[in-house]
Amino acid sequence: MLTAILLGFLFALFLVFAGKYFKGRLAVVSALIPLSLFIYFASFIPRIASGEVVTSNYEWVPSFGVNLGFSLDGLSLLFSLMITGIGFLVYVYTSSYLKNHQYLDRFYAYLSVFMGAMLGLVLSDNIISMFVFWELTSISSFFLIGFNNTSEASRKSALTALGITGFGGFSLLAGALLLGSMTGTYSIIEMMTMKEALAGHEFYILAVIFIFGAAFTKSAQFPFHFWLPGAMKAPTPVSTYLHSATMVKAGVYLLMRFTPVLGDTNFWNTTLIVVGAITMLYSAVHTLFRTDLKGVLAYSTISALGILVFLIGLGSQGAFLAAAVFIIVHALYKATLFLVTGIIDHQAGTRNVTVLAGLRKVMMPVAVAGFLAAISSAGIPPSIGFLGKELTYEASTHSTGMVILIVAAIVLTKILLLYAGFVAGIKPFTGKLPEKFTKVTMPGPLMWVPPLLLAILGIVFGIFPSLIESSLVKPVVTALGKDASDIHLALWHGFNTVLILSIITIAVGILLYFILKPSEKLENRIGKLEPVSPESILNKLTYFFGVFSKFWTNVFQNGYLRNYVTTIVLFLVILVGYIFIGNSRLVIDHTKLSQITAYELAVTIILIAGVFYTVFTRSRIGAVAAMGVVGLAICLLFVFYSAPDLAMTQFSIDTLTVILFVLVLYRLPKYLVLSDYKMRIRDGILSLTFGGLISLLALQVLAEPVNSDVGDFYAKNAYIMAHGKNVVNVILVDFRGTDTLIEISVLAIAAIGVYGLLKLRVKSSDRPN
Amino acid sequence: MKTLILKTASIYLLPVLLVFSVFILLRGHYLPGGGFVGGLIAAIAFVLHAFANGLSESKNLLKIHPGFLMPLGLALAFLSGVAPVIVDDPFMTGLWFPDPFPVIGNVGSALFFDIGVYLVVVGVTLTIIFTISESA
Amino acid sequence: MTLNDYISFVILPVLGFSILLIFYRFFKGPSIADKIIALDLLITTGIGIIAVYSIVHGRSTFMDTAMILALIAFLSTVAFSYYIEKRNRKK
Amino acid sequence: MSSIIIVILITLGTLFVLLAAIGMVRMPDTYLRISVTTKAATLGVGLLLVSSAIFFNDLSTTSRALVIILFVLLTAPVSAHLIGRASYFMGVKLWDKSVMDDLHGKYQKKTHVLKSEIDDTPGDNVMHDKTENGNEDEDELK
Amino acid sequence: MTQQLILYPLLLQLLLSILLMFFWYRINAQRIISILGSILHLGLTIYVFSFIWNNGIQTLQAGSWEAPFGITFVADSLSITLVLLTAIAGLAVSIFSASSMIPDRLKFGYFPIFHFLLLGLNGAFLTGDIFNLYVWFEIIIISSFVLITLGGEKAQLEGAVKYFTLNFLASMIFLTAIAVLYGLTGSLNMADLAIKVAEVENRALVQITAVLFLIGFGIKAAVFPLYFWLPASYHTPPSAVSAIFGGLLTKVGVYALIRVFSLIFVGDAFLDEMLIVIAILTLFSGGVGALIQNNIKKVFSYLIICHIGYMILGLGMFTEVAIAGTIFYLIHDIIVKTNLFMVSGLIYRIKGSSSMRALGGFYSDYPKLSLLIFIPLFSLVGIPPLSGFWPKISLITASFNTESYWGLAAIIFASFITLVVIAKLWAEVFWKNPGEIRERFKFDYFHKMGKYRKLGFVAPIVFLSFVSLYIGFGAENIQILSSRVAQELMDNQLYIDAVFNNAQNPE
Amino acid sequence: MEILFAIIIGVLYAAGIYMILRRSLVKLIIGIILLGNGANLLIFLLGRITEGAPPIIPEESKVFLEAYADPVPQALILTAIVISFGLQSFAIILVKRAHKVVKTDDLDEMNATDEDS
């Protein structure tokens, strides 16, 4: 199974290096991949149908508890077949759609990565590896959506899609890890056994929220739905693959996958019903106002996803059955419609519904496909769409609580979706062929066969539901944790409420189709609501976040060194001050301090006065000279307190510094006072507080007991072991000679630096940036 | 600076200061001083000479480019640190000749280390100051 | 009164007082030359203080520091003069 | 015996240092202050060093004291010359009651070449009656 | 000889620096010495690493002076891992430098100083003495300072002034902290300090010392609100320099924080909370900063800050899982950031600009290079299974375990921002059609270069990308390493014993 | 005397920071030097100060016969001083160079690298 998943990735890698060498036969070779995978997965049908769950496990990062654990059950099988099956058709379709495209190899590489990721996602039992594949689908779809990367709109859509699904991805990661720490395992199968414990866990809600965050973003639930219409900028095969059959359903898959783990709670069900209902209605209404075929399809897709979420929320066996069937229904008709739209776009050069008409005259097979798909989408018998709708209504009418509301919502949605399906599948082909489309030709068979095949399948499955009943549908229900043994699919369910609702739906929908013609006027009307749409709200939020980011960044990174220093010192003063204030133990111990003598006082006075002079003089050379005074005073203090070596070094270094200053200073401009009075006061207070804290700290430390083992050791061994009597020097060249070795390296580096700084002039053309 | 008095004085001071700097270097292990201060004094001797006589004069006097003293001194210090590694003692372990030498006292790796410091300090200081003076 | 007491309570305070006086000149200037002279004299006085201080503690070691002071103080005076010379010539 | 000598030398030395310090404060112009510094302090510090040498009474201390004295004697007048000369072309004025100024007009402003006689281009020379009082560091703003 | 082993990487770097100084002005010789030396260094380091992996913590008492009296060098798993990473990054940058640095810079001591910088990094990782650490820090600062300004024009000089001032301030605070620590304990040996600090009665003083270390190292690690020097300077020098800075310099700060807060200042709730708050704000500030930048080097600079937050967060949570996350992130980050700055250099050489607005069309012009660059870029984002992803598992898990939800939010926020920023960068630089870029006169464009120079640009990027891929796909090994490091860090007695037991049995 | 030392240290730290906060490059460097001196004196003080007893073993002896000052802080300060010197001298040259290139001593005019470019 690992091989099956990795096949896509390996093929992509292969394409990167070898793709351009066999451009012509690329399609054939490429299409073989999904086809063989489809056959491979189809071969599992009998075993899965018999209730088996095929698992395989590969070690990956066992220390994280992350392995490549795969399990193939009904749910994952259904998705795998869809991924590879529709994948195969899309591969075939693409070979014609993007014929001679410069980057066809690249496109196939993305598609293959995507397919592999999708397979990995649905087959993973380990949620971490599931997350890995989840992210890969986001990234590969980023590349697919941005395939026309020179168009700005395309890039923007890719970014939006990645942004939203990426955000969801992190939510999934958080959820996965939370579940992991709640259960001690990352295996979903193992988690199922802990369902009760999980539901009662204090973090249950949080975990569910994280999972929802992932599912809702990926499956474009309100209010995260808007990335999906945007993503329609992608080439049509992409839309078909990603946005109808596979990727967007990953969220639905996730919800279904976690139903046996986290489902059956009030929070779970209610949230899903509410979000699903809002989404399906909101976007179904939106379809009325679209003139771009892809726009119509995008919103109807969102709506369909809403229905699925809604069904999962209902949580009954019937609902799961309906969901399972509806997934198949939707995959078949929506993929068809997308492919058809692609053909229209490709051949007629427009997707504008208001101008498209009568195309049946030039591309009959396509029209047939469109028509069949529309039927299925409308839920008109004998299509499988009808079955799906019936089951949905069935489940809705049997829901617990607020039945009327639920039923009304779903019926209304279905009516609108019927309209949308007709607009996309029928409208372009009916009516009079406009003049400008007379020269439109039939596409090659590689393009029209795939949609037709899918559309026909929709009808075949409708007429013979037993074809999918026990092979595909029942195992899904089983996988969702419900008993599926009493399920029997049939077109005719008898005359009941559901049938009445169906009839109403179809009648009102068709009426609506004939009354309401898509028009730019309508589109503009909904455009007026744009400012309050989630998309623009998010855009505004993003904008404000950008402004805020700028503000925040510039507040701190404002270009002024002194502000940086102020911040750092302030931070220090506050932290240290806080500890000082918060601690009453801090006292100064007078008894341990030594006497002050007159000459020491004198030296101290000139030291401090020298410092003040340095700070406040307006003469630079005066400041340098005053530093000389300070240096001398420090040198004398070192002498008084037993540090002749220090005194020497301090003094020589000070003198050298003076020389350096002097050599540099006379080239510099005047020594201006650049800051105003207020600022000087402010800085003065800050500096004095800082200095004061350091003084206080010093006195505090002096009150602690002394401990100089190390010094004593040095003193004891300086002569005996290290043959020197000046202990300081012995430390420098022996006990701690390493310090000195580095220290002289520092000096050498500084010298090289000075040399380079003054002698090296880089030509302007070689400057970085 | 074109002053005869300083010029003359600096010419006398130079050798005396250099002798003095070696003195400070060698006694460092026993009394205040050592490679660092010694090196500074040697450097200061040349700087003084440069102030009085001009840079090119001082550079002519010093036959080696001061920058060369840096790797030389570093190499010396490094080798005296690494020498014990060769006899399988830890880095920087002092190696000593068994008997003290006249004048200098005990001679060991620490002395060579200090000479290395001396050379580096001379090299660094002169490189810095000569470079500045040249580009001034 | 021992020698140590004499030095500690008379000589060193007087030298300390001298330092303050000299610093007063440093502070007052008025010309930069005055500051340089004052600094020079401070250092010279410092040498004296060290010499006396080493007597108090009976440690001749401090004389080494005095030696360095004497040697190097000269250089800073040279440097300052150099500065003034360059600065004025530039005008 | 030696301690009496030490006390005497140390007292004299300190007095000379003190005198130099007082002189620094009292002397009316920079040149006079330089004069005082070079003399009194050199002598004073020399005496202090000698007393230290006597106190320790060993060769190394004595030689160090002598080296210091030698250095001070050697460098102090050179320093004085440098600062004095710099002061002059910086424009530091002589005391009001000074009786003569033979340097007047002999430094060339740009090159600081010092001539033995006044030449014909007085505009280029350092003339103290034309310069500022020289009390400030030239590169600063007040 | 084995006991000496841990010092060999250090000695080799020092030897290289000195040798290179002797070859002043002879730049071809310098190139060869640097690259061969770096290869040798890498080999040596791998050997030392495996030795320590098999034999546990090793110590060396410099000068044979037993701890705590001499300077002790300690190679535990953390140290040697970082030394190894330095060797890897060092080799890459050495090759990159040989190709990308203009001859003038090479003539004026680039290579010696580069190796001094590596020396400093190695030293800082290996030393077991707090003052010695200060000294190593200084050699790092001065080398980096020189590298920034070498041949410096306006921008570099401006950047350098800020870089220098703030890093100097950090050093001073560090020194202040050492002073206080010595005043309290009379010791400098870190293992000894660990014992003695625990015995200090006045905990407020210990806390203040810890805060001083936190700020001193925090500035170097570029955490909030101390990071200012980084965005002001990292984008200014040549890319090879930025690469070594971006990869390693801030990490030394992080290393020091980890070391000090796992060894000496352990178990102070206030400090841990402090670290967490700082980490969160760092993640936030770095993230929003990166969001608004246009210059790609600046984007990376802010991302450095942002990602430092992860490591500090792990340190603040201070559980074994969290520390393992920190270490894993550290490993990943060093390789990726080094690589990215080299990438920015490559892009600059190819297109003559670092501005996202001006750049574009990279993908269509250089598809294979784009794919190559994709690896470090998206490793940085942490797109699984690339390297940046794995440590987040530990960090997020730890934040659940320690119930630091703000930390969790910050992790997710920062990950998200990184994703957005890099995707945006990708869209701008690689996808977009470039506007009119005037071909710069006399500019040393990539396409004008000879084959070997080109190779010098690309090879190190390939090399580090493979290392990144290894970290991602071989995450198991890295995690085992990180866990081991975390175990050693959580139990500071191991370190102390290693330092003192060895001292009791001198050879 | 410790009190005076503490005050001196405080003053040096304060003055150092104050000077760094000015806008002039030259003042910045002076501030750095003052701060460095402050840190050195802090090490000196906190290593406990001892009057008149340099850590130099008397001529005729192999060990100390009387009290001596702790040599460790002195060695540390020596190292720190020298290192600071290296940094300072480089910084001073940087000022020179920066002034030549940027043509200002005013730090506030040196913020191009922080601007979005």
Next chain:
Amino acid sequence: MKSRFVGNILLTFIWVALTGNFAFNNYIFGFVLSFFILWIISREKRRYNYFTLVPKLISFVLYFLMELVKANLQVAYEVSTPHLKMKPGIVKVPLDIQSDIGITLLANMISLTPGTLSLDVSNDKKVLFVHAMYITDKEEFIHGIKNGFEKRLLDIFKK
């Protein structure tokens, strides 16, 4: 070469004095060291004849120390009495002495004696400008210098 040898010997003595170690070995060491230092700093062209002067200088210094003490008292008096009775000024003193070392020594002597300060030597080495505290009679002042220090110095430098 001969003068360099003399210089070498002198430096050796300085070394021995500095170290305070009169052992034979130390002379040898001092000699080698001085030789090395002179080799480092000397160019073949320059003649180091000045080292021969040092013994004469030492006797001169002794004479000078007397002057120093004497005149210091004068300054002390001026500083410590309430009124300033000075008549300071800058005097141009013509020079007879011509060698650099001679002029330098003269100038330094003048500076070290109280009340006078050598400001500068003209570039043509013809005059020395001296600042003096008490100039009652200019000619007498010049005469004092020329007959005092300069005369003795000229004696020393006579070849």
